[in-house]
Amino acid sequence: MIEMRDAMRAVKSEDPEAIVLLAETSIMAFADVSEPDDLYLPVGSMSKASSVGLGVALAQPEKNVVIFDGDGSLLMNLGSLVTVGKQAPKNLVHILLANDVYALTGGQPIPSEERGDLPGMAKAAGYVSVVQFDNIEEFASELPVILNEDGPTFVVLDTVTEVTNAADWKTYPKPPKSWNVQAPAVRESLTGE
């Protein structure tokens, strides 16, 4: 099993310039590993990290765009797999933090613990590469390939569940910056406008 902060550190280490999209609890986790100049977007609308990431990837084709999505989140926006597959941005890496629960709301199970074969759906939708990891060493070892090959790439990480009940959620750290702060800030950093 992989701790999501370790996965985030590995991505930042391999490509500090990557634009990072965050969904649900990954927003809080990234706050623990981020630095002031990181280009990250905490997506403020549930399930839409994959869609925002697609837009950023199309607009910034020279930069790696890395989405940290959740399985519950992606199930709410399943059509985005097909939309991404059709647009096929080569610079998009879609990482699924798979833990079988809705962590954001207290760890309730998602409708299918088998995740509805999300990797198979991504492949069928047109993602160029689909890979899966259950330990951080293998993931970190493959990251140079993942970040440099033509995508879109779908990466499933078997992830440790950090929130298993509502009490966990109430004590979970809250993010320092929200979407409405970061979206204009990242735009200014990328475009000067």
Added chain:
Amino acid sequence: MTNAYDSSTISAAAVVSALHEHGITHAVWLPDSETNFMHILLTDDDSISLVPVCREGETMAIAAGLWVGGKKPVVMIQNTGVFESGDSIRGMSLDTSMPLVLMVGYRGWTRHGATPDSAARFIEPILDAYGIRYYLVEQGEDMERISMAFTEAEETKKPVALLMGREFGE
């Protein structure tokens, strides 16, 4: 001098021309039955990239991502899609200082007021509830409202809706 209703369709070519005029780079949309001519024109247009989606809620999020990355998108959906996109409009658009024009197919619109179509009856109250200003475009002389909407979106850094009350023509 008359002020008669112009029954001709809205020219899709004139709308695309307005998109060019305002520097639109991407049209993020889910086609509806009123927009066939527009689809043909945009498919053949090299300067505006078409991003078709599976469900309307994706459109606001993709548009937000494009905007963050420095592009200038327009969203094209039907009024039914606005209802489906509620949380995306809230979280992606209203909570961001992002200028965005939504071209919304006004399904069920009638000049005579009464309509049996709830999609038409609810769209304006929903936009009012969100605080989104909107303009009706239903005939040739309304075309200037398209430019007004883009200008207003830029000046206010907020979403502005165009309610397209007629089918696009050639």
